[in-house]
């Protein structure tokens with residue numbers, strides 16, 4: 064008789080345990096998250112990570128191949144869509160798909176992650192359209208996507224997670240990239256204050272340096288050579304014959320030291336911003352961001368200029 068009771072309580076205990084495990088995974092089951100730029104890097108890892116946790120992930124990819132590879136690596140719950148954030152019509156059709164998908168629940172999370180780095184380099188080597196190419200994706204793209212998703216986010220009292228950078232706090236290089244990230248910081252601050260009334264929370268991710276597509280030295284160097292090659296001879300002369308090679312060598316050297324391969328540090332911050340009861344306004348991602356770049360950004364300009372010069376000249 065006693066053993067029958069203990070047997071009963073054991074199986075009851077087991078069922079309760081299973082119920083908890085089930086509820087734990089069910090927790091995010093009805094929550095939809097839309098992420099831009101899921102072909103590679105942070106966006107790709109975040110999509111897979113949230114899919115595993117039970118979220119209903121809708122992943123925007125720039126290329127067919129990126130979308131197919133992601134779909135093959137994830138559960139059938141995850142949906143992929145083609146999205147080019149510089150193309151308003153492409154955003155409109157994605158919003159339409161998401162609206163049908165989420166129904167009355169609305170959209171819980173929007174992660175503005177898509178971005179590009181090149182053309183990046185000395186300011187004088189740029190033409191106006193080089194700035195525009197980067198600003199169009201990293202800043203205007205973020206604004207366009209956010210504005211078009213706001214009605215669905217308001218419905219869910221959801222979250223917006225914008226990927227800025229430590230380069231949105233400290234301009235380490237010329238070109239549109241730093242400008243675009245400063246813009247993302249400012250846009251996110253306005254958005255956070257304006258949307259507080261509707262219960263929408265806005266978080267900014269400020270990663271340090273990580274090994275991904277945007278920090279690829281092959282990509283950046285190939286583009287630097289293009290910028291150099293089209294400079295008028297007198298401008299080249301003003302820099303000197305070895306400037307480009309020295310620049311490329313120094314940049315390769317420092318990127319190699321600076322870039323961390325552990326991009327889960329960034330996706331952890333994104334996940335926290337989407338799931339925590341009290342998400343933070345800003346997340347410095349990586350040791351370099353937390354303990355070097357962001358503190359440096361608070362110091363007077365003559366100090367940061369000195370430090371940045373020393374780092375650039377080696």
Ligand SMILES: NC(=O)c1ccc[n+]([C@@H]2O[C@H](COP(=O)([O-])OP(=O)(O)OC[C@H]3O[C@@H](n4cnc5c(N)ncnc54)[C@H](OP(=O)(O)O)[C@@H]3O)[C@@H](O)[C@H]2O)c1
Nearest residue numbers: 100102103104105147148177178228270272273275276277
């Ligand atoms: N890695 C770092 O050290 C670092 C640091 C701070 C901030 N960030 C930011 O983190 C975000 C993610 O970058 P990542 O480091 O993960 O590099 P990544 O692997 O290059 O990811 C960026 C993604 O955005 C996509 N993309 C580019 N242009 C697009 C467009 N017009 N429309 C839609 N998608 C577009 C890219 O597609 P393709 O690959 O097909 O071009 C790529 O999949 C970016 O906003 C970046 O600026 C990165």
Ligand SMILES: *[C@@H]1O[C@H](CO)[C@@H](O)[C@H](O)[C@H]1NC(C)=O
Nearest residue numbers: 125126146147148149150151
């Ligand atoms: C994205 O859209 C822009 C403008 O609509 C276009 O110039 C660019 O080639 C597109 N990029 C890709 C990879 O399709």
